Amino acid sequence: MAIKRKKRFHAGVESSSMSDIMFFLLLFFLIISTLANPNVIQVPLPDAKDTGQTNVQHLTLTVTSDKKYYLDKEEVTPENLEVRLLQETKLRKDETVVIRPAYDLDVQELIDLLQLGLKHQLKFVIATKAG
Template sequence: MVRRNKRFHAEVATSSLSDIMFFLLLFFLIISTLANPNVIKMTLPKSKNNEKTNKQLISLSVTEEKRYFLDKEEVPFDQLESVLMSKITPGSDETIVVRIPYNLQVQDLVDVLQIGVKNKLKFVIATSNSQ
């Protein structure tokens, strides 16, 4: 008498799982390239100790009362663009340092930055070193 091995062996088919993972990866790669937020291009400040620069800086300060100062000289907002453009020498590599309180609305910052975007100026936001 010959005995046959009738044991059942469970198998899990994983070939379709790898196909599904490939399609999910492809889907997320395509979706992530389509997500393009609408942002304002701006030079962000770099914080390095003892770094010196030869660039000319113009200081633009905004107070909590929404008073605007260009190099410590108060300027009304409606004249800010014209006064700023008069201080910049054509063809120079000048950077405007914006000092704005943290508790003002984002729209106040965007209003100031729109002047730079319109005139293709370099703006840097000054920050405090919090530790």
Template sequence: MKIRRKNKFAAEVATSSLNDIMFFLLLFFLIISTVANPNVIKLMLPKASSSQQLSKKQVTLSVDANKQYFIDKQPVSPENLEAELQSIMAGIQEPTVVVRFDKSLTVQDLVDVLQTGAKLNIKMVMATSK
């Protein structure tokens, strides 16, 4: 007499390589997290009763299509531009001027303004639109 065995196949998920994968992922994230912020030191800073701000003033120099010069919306003649910039930037340690220049003007007009800033050791930044 034949005895039948009931051979049922059970579905199994092989998880033997899953341990290796998890180990490498953990190692990867640990290494990346230490490299991302290597010099960060968390400190509780003391509080002060008064605060002091640095004197970093930003001045806007605009030139329209008619070659009219404006320093912070105040009209300035091209001949007095250097003197006006020098008087405004007198007490500032790192003077910065944002140059807003009309696109219809020539490159030579822009270079003349930038040379004025170079004479006075002023950092000139040109504003553009997107």
């Protein structure tokens, strides 16, 4: 009498460790994406002893060393700066503008921007880095 064995070989791929890896990758990318800076224009900011932080996204005016102006990420000509600045502040209904000047920018350029803010009663904040 022949005895048959009921054990058959079944090929399979265990996927429980794969779901753990995918969870950790998802968590990693979520954390990194929240830490990403929305301002892609890199400007070396002036140093300050104490910097205040804000969680609100205000309109950002970046001025590079070669005197190029950017409203958020969009480049604006100096002649068109005043008009675009007023349009954006009215569109957002927020009169606060964060100025990100390069650390080697002339003081006169910064004063001209501040005068522009005073003329139109805008609130300007100068961004710095902790030094």
